[in-house]
Amino acid sequence: MSTAPVAAAQEERRRAARALLASPLLTSGSEEFRLVRKHGGELASWFTHETGWRLVVDAETARLYKTPARLDDATRPARAPRTKVPFTRRRYVLLCLALATLERADGQTTLGRLAEGVLTGTADPVLADAGIVFRMERREERSDLVAVVRLLLEWGVLHRVSGDEEAYLSEASNDVLYDVRRRVLAALPAATRGPSTIEATDPDQRLSALTSEVAPDTEELRLRALRHRLTRRLLDDPVVHYAELPEDERAYLVSQRYAITRKITELTGLVSEARAEGVAMVDPDDELTDLRMPEQGTDGHVTLLIATHLAEAEGPHDEEQLNALIKELAVQHRSYWRKSAAEPAAAAELGAQALDRLAALDLVSRNGGTVTAKPALVRYALAAPTIRKARSRA
Numbered sequence: 001m002s003t004a005p006v007a008a009a010q011e012e013r014r015r016a017a018r019a020l021l022a023s024p025l026l027t028s029g030s031e032e033f034r035l036v037r038k039h040g041g042e043l044a045s046w047f048t049h050e051t052g053w054r055l056v057v058d059a060e061t062a063r064l065y066k067t068p069a070r071l072d073d074a075t076r077p078a079r080a081p082r083t084k085v086p087f088t089r090r091r092y093v094l095l096c097l098a099l100a101t102l103e104r105a106d107g108q109t110t111l112g113r114l115a116e117g118v119l120t121g122t123a124d125p126v127l128a129d130a131g132i133v134f135r136m137e138r139r140e141e142r143s144d145l146v147a148v149v150r151l152l153l154e155w156g157v158l159h160r161v162s163g164d165e166e167a168y169l170s171e172a173s174n175d176v177l178y179d180v181r182r183r184v185l186a187a188l189p190a191a192t193r194g195p196s197t198i199e200a201t202d203p204d205q206r207l208s209a210l211t212s213e214v215a216p217d218t219e220e221l222r223l224r225a226l227r228h229r230l231t232r233r234l235l236d237d238p239v240v241h242y243a244e245l246p247e248d249e250r251a252y253l254v255s256q257r258y259a260i261t262r263k264i265t266e267l268t269g270l271v272s273e274a275r276a277e278g279v280a281m282v283d284p285d286d287e288l289t290d291l292r293m294p295e296q297g298t299d300g301h302v303t304l305l306i307a308t309h310l311a312e313a314e315g316p317h318d319e320e321q322l323n324a325l326i327k328e329l330a331v332q333h334r335s336y337w338r339k340s341a342a343e344p345a346a347a348a349e350l351g352a353q354a355l356d357r358l359a360a361l362d363l364v365s366r367n368g369g370t371v372t373a374k375p376a377l378v379r380y381a382l383a384a385p386t387i388r389k390a391r392s393r394a
Contacts, residue, residue, distance in 0.1 A: 012038065013035075013039045013042060013043065013267070014267065014268060014269050016035035016036045017046075017267050017268050018269070018287065018288055019033075019035070020036060020043070020055070020062065020064045021064075021235060022287070022288055024065075024066050025064075025155060025184070025188070026061065026063075027060060027062075027156035027181070027184055028059065028060050028061070036057060037057055037062065040055065040062070043055055044057070046263075046267055047064065050228070050231050050264075051231050051232050051235070052067070052213070052225075052228040053065055053066050053067065053232075058183065060183045060184065061184055065190045066236075067190065067192065067211050067232070068211070068232070068236065069229055069236055069237065070233075070237075071208060071211065075359050076360060078092070078151060080150065080151070081147075081150045081151060081153075081154045082150065083147075087147070088144075090132065090134075091144050091148060093127070094118060094144055094148045095151070095152075097118045097122065098114060098117075098118055098145070098148050099157075100117075101114055101118055101120075101121065102152075102158075102185055103185070105117070105180055106180070107179065107180055107182075108177060108178065108180065109177075109178055110175045110176060110177055110178070111145075111149060111163070111165065111175055111178070112168075112175045114178075115136050115142075115145060115168075118134060118136075118145065119136060122134045139169060142168060142169050145168075146165045149165060149176075149178075155184065155188070156181060157180070157181055157185050157188070158178040158179070158180060159178060159179040159181060160176065160177075160178055161177040161178060161179055162176070162177045163175055163176030163177055164176060190211075191211060192212060192213060193209070193210065193212070198210065226248060226252045227256070229249060230249055230253050230256075230260060231263075231264065234260065234264060234279065235264065235268075235270075235281070237362060238361045238362045238363075238376075239278055239280040239362050239374075239376045240253070240278050240279050241277055241278040241362070241375065242254070242277060242278050243278075253279065257274060257279060261274075261279065264281055265281075268288070269283070269285070270282065270283055271283075275376075277375035277376065278375070278376070280376065291357055291360050291361055298336075298337040298341050298350070299350065301333065301336070302329070302337075302341075302350045302351075302353070302354050303353070303354040303357050303358065305329055306322060306325075306351070306354045306355070306358070307354075307377060308381065309322075309325060310364060310371065310373040310377055310380075311373060311377045311378050311379075311380045311381035316370045316372045317370070317371045317372070318371075319351060319355070319369045319370070320369065322355075322371065323347040323351045324347070326347040326350050326351050327347045330342045330346070330347065355371060358377070362374065363377040363380075364377060
């Protein structure tokens with residue numbers, strides 16, 4: 001029997017799995033969605049067995065209900081689709097209010113009606129006590145709502161029928177009409193239990209309760225839970241450091257590393273890179289990442305130079321010292337960097353962006369104003385050139 005059909009099916013499953021890992025909510029109309037529907041049974045079985053994540057596929061959506069391995073990771077915020085600026089606290093509140101408004105909306109709505117619903121929601125005294133106030137009178141406030149709407153458009157919750165959000169920003173009279181895709185809206189929450197069933201009021205406690213899972217009561221279930229947690233981290237995190245794992249997870253990963261990484265490689269094409277300090281699943285195609293290192297341009301060059309400096313130096317570093325270094329680098333590279341990089345206040349902004357990226361890639365840790373390199377950062381150290389003497393010829 002020819003192996004070509006088998007290889008083709010395996011490649012399709014790989015493309016479908018990678019699409020779900022990159023975008024856990026897919027909507028109909030794309031080639032990726034078609035492949036997920038075609039191989040949905042096998043994919044659902046793999047994710048259930050190896051990660052404990054549910055995959056639900058219907059005629060309109062494919063939703064991988066991912067439970068994060070860590071709830072304290074603040075390095076991957078939602079970003080405005082056009083500017084890629086991270087969401088602020090106000091925008092997250094607006095997003096929740098917009099979703100609540102859409103739950104009660106008709107099949108079609110307008111940006112104006114959505115704004116009215118959000119304003120109604122802000123009347124909640126709890127929001128007022130927290131200092132969250134929206135009036136939609138200033139362009140900045142309207143920009144926040146537009147960023148939320150464009151994120152919902154990107155997710156497929158809304159479909160633009162007519163109009164453009166720019167008119168709303170400029171206070172023009174023209175409104176924007178949307179279809180509300182209720183199946184997509186209903187698929188958004190990835191909680192393991194209903195939010196209304198949680199009595200805790202502390203945000204951290206509520207988040208923990210939203211994603212809590214049944215505690216294993218047998219040795220077999222305990223080992224399965226360990227495999228799930230570690231596979232999730234290897235799929236989600238840039239690198240998994242042994243030193244940051246609890247003792248039971250560290251021991252399990254050391255003993256089962258090959259088996260776990262082999263299954264991930266077979267499904268996704270990610271390649272295991274194992275070192276004494278930990279394990280990373282590397283993507284040869286450089287697709288399954290929302291952050292890349294290095295990147296072109298001034299910001300990318302600054303990040304690479306800071307990474308090299310941290311990898312070569314010892315001990316923790318003060319962020320102010322790193323900003324001083326960036327000022328020196330701006331002079332050295334003024335022919336290549338954008339002109340604004342030489343301005344007095346630019347170093348702090350460039351430094352913050354570089355450290356945010358390195359932290360998101362799990363290459364450094366930050367504590368207040370102190371930065372410490374992690375073991376994986378050593379790959380960015382510049383090795384001294386080796387001079388070899390030429391052999392004499394007889």
